[in-house]
Amino acid sequence: MTTRLPWAEARQAAHAAGQSRSLLPELLPLDKSIGRLLAVDVTTSIDIPHFASSAMDGWAVTGEGPWRVTRAGRRAGEARKVVTGDVVFDDEFAVLRLESGTTDEDILFSARLDEPRPGQHVRPTAAEADHGETLIRKGTLLNPAHIALAASAGIDHLEVSAEPGVHLLLTGDEVITQGVPGVGQVRDSFGVQLPAVLRLLGAEVRESSRVRDDLTATSQAIEESTAPLVISTGGTGSSSADHVRRALRGLGADILVDGIAMRPGGPSRIARLPDGRLIVCLPGNPLAAMVVAISILEPLIAGMAGRDPRAFDLTRGLHFEGRPGSTLLVPVQVRDQRPSPAAWRGAAMMRGLADADALLVVPEAGCGLDDPARLLTLPWRQASPAWLLGAR
Known part of the structure; x- marks a missing residue:
């Protein structure tokens, strides 16, 4: 025995x-990295965004108005047409949005007294991240937004855990x-x-x-x-x-x-x-x-895969008898941070686990109402989006 x-x-x-x-670790294209665990920190080699741009359709204006609309703009008293995403140069004052401007032939007027303010409707360089900044930490479970963020930094592949x-x-x-x-x-x-x-x-x-x-x-x-x-x-x-x-x-x-x-x-x-x-x-x-x-x-x-095991969550508020010589793993629902044991928890029963949120770890001595108890969150509760199950 x-x-x-x-x-x-x-x-x-x-x-x-x-x-x-x-x-x-594996090096995968961005679209194949969804649902995988990042093996190394991701840093950006560029500012994000890496140039200042217009946040609105309208006119990039230089100096105070009214402005003469020209193709090039950029001189004091001039404006040039821009659409969302167009470059805004350092010497340009702001963007006057389309709905706030009126034109008389080639002269542009602001229809509002409070527009434009300095830098208004301009997405400045490095507003989201400075070059060299860490964007995503090692060990992160990669979701579609992480992939988009990596793409915005000019990254084509990610190193993920095996x-x-x-x-x-x-x-x-x-x-x-x-x-x-x-x-x-x-x-x-x-x-x-x-x-x-x-x-x-x-x-x-x-x-x-x-x-x-x-x-x-x-x-x-x-x-x-x-x-x-x-x-x-x-x-x-x-x-x-x-x-x-x-x-x-x-x-x-x-x-x-x-x-x-x-x-x-x-x-x-x-x-x-x-x-x-x-x-x-x-x-x-x-x-x-x-x-x-x-x-x-x-x-x-x-x-x-070269990583640490998942960490435990901690809870209180449940009394559960232990079993000498064994650790009990009990399916529990967690509501308002309080665990409730499943009614169906026999070795052959799946009904209790189907509605559970975690496994309660019960040591031999049991756990009392005021004792910190350990929980292992079920993997489908920790990472439930459908894209994770179907990403590959």
């Missing part, structure tokens, strides 16, 4: 395992992939959700295979995978139908985490194969697998 590693130590071990298989490639191995002879399951069958809940979850955690599923509940088939599937990270579901127990641990031993894998003192999700494993590939073995119960993915698999992926 193996001793399960404490949950906090398993997180550390997962991150260290990922660091041992760290991947170099996105480890994943091979999913889905086990279970009782699993069906379509329709209503019969007695003794269960509907597949991993193949339809894990690719999106892994994308939110910073990895990409490049291959997915279904494996029979058979030792030879399990061993062969693991051995033949070429992805740097293999993730299996199910088969982590000790029954006659569970073959993952024996397959790892037979392949000469170094089992780094052989069970975790957590509920749900205790029978999970992390191993390193002889060629350096990593394998994370998730349990077969859906909630248990998701809890392990969010709390243990995430730091491993972060280590591979």
Whole structure:
């Protein structure tokens, strides 16, 4: 009987395992960088904007009016027509907007006593950023506005954290992939959700295979995978139908985490194969697998991508009994900064997680109303825009 590693130590071990298989950052075109994590600070080599321009359609005026409208303008008492975005030169006083000016032949008058004021309707140089200024910090989850900002600085590519490639191995002879399951069958809940979850955690599923509940088939599937990270579901127990641990031993894998003192999700494993590939073995119960993915698999992926694991949020105002020898991970809704445990939190239940905002981390001693408690925000609550799921 193996001793399960404490949950906090398993997180550390997962991150260290990922660091041992760290991947170099990627240089991607701007449009391919949306939804990725920035690997280095982005600074601008130019002022933004890099020239003064008109904020309105109208006339760039020099000196006091009335003004003579000429093609070139720029002399005292002259004006020239401009549209939004046109260059405004240093010696030009302001822009008189179209609706505030009147002309009599080639003479321009202001129709308002308070216009134009010095610099009015002019977008000055460096109003948004000075050259050399940091625009986007390392570790930022890039959204479309970040990409537009980078483009305005004349940047064409961004260096982003690596996105480890994943091979999913889905086990279970009782699993069906379509329709209503019969007695003794269960509907597949991993193949339809894990690719999106892994994308939110910073990895990409490049291959997915279904494996029979058979030792030879399990061993062969693991051995033949070429992805740097293999993730299996199910088969982590000790029954006659569970073959993952024996397959790892037979392949000469170094089992780094052989069970975790957590509920749900205790029978999970992390191993390193002889060629350096990593394998994370998730349990077969859906909630248990998701809890392990969010709390243990995430730091491993972060280590591979060369970044730190996600930080915890803190909360108070919830009493929850602990469980000796285990850390509990409880789906909770958070309303007005107060967490409320989900009613459905059995290892095979997804209903509670579906409406949850975070996982409450409950230590062995439990947590009291006045104790600071740790929360792991669910990745789809932390990064919920649809563009993140569909950006690539």
